[in-house]
Amino acid sequence: MSTTTEATIDVGQPDLTARIRDAILRGDFAPHQRLIEADLSDRFGASRASVRNALMNLAGEGLVERLPNRGARVRAISVDEAIEIVEVRIGLEELCARKAAENLTDEDAADLTELREKIAAAATGGDLVGYASLNQEMDRRIRELSGHATAVQLLERLLAQSARHQFRLAYHPGRINTSAPEHIAIIDAVLARDPDAAAHATRVHLEGIVALFSDMR
Structure with missing residues (x-):
């Protein structure tokens, strides 16, 4: 009897960055809200490594801020x-x-x-x-x-x-x-x-x- 494992289909990096960016802009994530890699991985059907890279890209754009030993959160703009x-x-x-x-x-x-x-x-x-x-x-x-x-x-x-x-x-x-x-x-x-x-x-x-x-x- 064979078993089937459902694999996550990882999305491309630019596309993932854009999708997370769009979610932030729509208000799906509030200012200062933590962005949990595991949750984002499940939500967007992407690997943890791809999510991590996307968050680094968004940090470079000033939309996300990295927290030492605590992951990332949506950056609040004054x-x-x-x-x-x-x-x-x-x-x-x-x-x-x-x-x-x-x-x-x-x-x-x-x-x-x-x-x-x-x-x-x-x-x-x-x-x-x-x-x-x-x-x-x-x-x-x-x-x-x-x-x-x-x-x-x-x-x-x-x-x-x-x-x-x-x-x-x-x-x-x-x-x-x-x-x-x-x-x-x-x-x-x-x-x-x-x-x-x-x-x-x-x-x-x-x-x-x-x-x-x-x-x-």
């Missing part, structure tokens, strides 16, 4: 750090907006126009959850359209670190009434294929975020 991150993002996101405006194709323009309509509808309807998700989609789309791999890589690491504060900001009273026109202005500038206007609209939006974070201190 408001002051969040402000510094947004200040760094300004230059990178201006660059991506410029490139997106320069690279826009007719097909991309149609997709972006549809996204613009969804953002406007969510804002008008007061759909905060849907609006927050659409904003993330818009930011990701602008990065993709830029085609600037280095800026995108740096931005994704910065966004991962400040995700918690971005979430708080999305639900700040009255925020949707300010941010929706700002996001639409960015989209409109990209659709107009105007790099200067796209960069300017992006800077205005991010400087507003810095001001709000400053008020949260």
Whole structure:
């Protein structure tokens, strides 16, 4: 009589790092929560060694902190750090907006126009959850359209670190009434294929975020 042993199928390292990062950004793990290798191994179907390497990668991104003889935990980002991150993002996101405006194709323009309509509808309807998700989609789309791999890589690491504060900001009273026109202005500038206007609209939006974070201190 033969027996069958169910083996764990280990996932690739970049994919595992991304999956754990996404779980942290979704709020599956809270700031300061310990990340147990055995639990993560079971959850993601990965070996303990792969989980350990993924946590080291995330520690390098500043999303996780290693604890001497205690494994790792989700790193909590202070408001002051969040402000510094947004200040760094300004230059990178201006660059991506410029490139997106320069690279826009007719097909991309149609997709972006549809996204613009969804953002406007969510804002008008007061759909905060849907609006927050659409904003993330818009930011990701602008990065993709830029085609600037280095800026995108740096931005994704910065966004991962400040995700918690971005979430708080999305639900700040009255925020949707300010941010929706700002996001639409960015989209409109990209659709107009105007790099200067796209960069300017992006800077205005991010400087507003810095001001709000400053008020949260």
